[in-house]
Amino acid sequence: MNNTPAAAPRIGFDRFIPLDWATCALKVRGGAQDAETIDTLLDTAGLGIPSRTKTRSVLNGLWLEPRAELIGFAQRCLGIWQEFPEVPVPALCWGMAIAAYPFFGKVAELVGRLTTIQGDCTAAELHRRLAETYGEGEVTRRAANRVLQTQASWGTCERVDKGRRVIRNPPTTIANEALIAWLIEAAIRYTGRAISVSGLASAAVLYPFRLDHSLTLVVSRSPTLELRSEGSGSPLVMIQ
Numbered sequence: 001m002n003n004t005p006a007a008a009p010r011i012g013f014d015r016f017i018p019l020d021w022a023t024c025a026l027k028v029r030g031g032a033q034d035a036e037t038i039d040t041l042l043d044t045a046g047l048g049i050p051s052r053t054k055t056r057s058v059l060n061g062l063w064l065e066p067r068a069e070l071i072g073f074a075q076r077c078l079g080i081w082q083e084f085p086e087v088p089v090p091a092l093c094w095g096m097a098i099a100a101y102p103f104f105g106k107v108a109e110l111v112g113r114l115t116t117i118q119g120d121c122t123a124a125e126l127h128r129r130l131a132e133t134y135g136e137g138e139v140t141r142r143a144a145n146r147v148l149q150t151q152a153s154w155g156t157c158e159r160v161d162k163g164r165r166v167i168r169n170p171p172t173t174i175a176n177e178a179l180i181a182w183l184i185e186a187a188i189r190y191t192g193r194a195i196s197v198s199g200l201a202s203a204a205v206l207y208p209f210r211l212d213h214s215l216t217l218v219v220s221r222s223p224t225l226e227l228r229s230e231g232s233g234s235p236l237v238m239i240q
Helices: 019-029 036-045 049-064 068-083 089-100 102-114 123-134 138-153 177-191 215-221
Strands: 120-122 157-160 165-168 172-174 209-211 225-228 236-239
Touching (some): 019 089, 036 049, 089 102, 102 177, 120 123, 215 225
Antiparallel strands (some): 157 165
């Protein structure tokens, strides 16, 4: 019998990525900016070589060079953004981040859960919950703080009391049907399993957004999602 403990999952997203950096990477992928623009941003930030390399790696996974199974997902996002330039860019970056980086998604999910009742939570409680999956230690704590800093930069939350408390910002209403379907797909990719229609509106990982449509109708019209009824409960939504 193998008693070796299972290794903690990889963190991956362990850098602070300001919204303008994530937006620039999105524009580079869409051909709206040159790749050198990313280098200029990182040069201006004065990052050291190790930090610059790690930051560029996160941006690669986010937009510049996503994993093979996420290329089509990223391209669908670009299509939405190009057709509807008024959609909020933080929502695009959020969806890609939770799909590409489970650690980013886990932090988002925990913030969403812990702030549901009172609108805020302590960073200490968040770190305790993360340690259950990723292990205790400075690496996990530092990465979590950088993800929180990133999410605050994207306008979804605020860090107060010297970072000891996290406050949820009012949700952004998403009325674009294509973007709603894409965010639903992002949540399913993060969880790795189907989600009930009734659970989508309150999905903790999507806490920064209010999906302003009949989700059953959105899913039924989506070419990438499907509904499956099992028993008398709420139908399940899955990726085709």
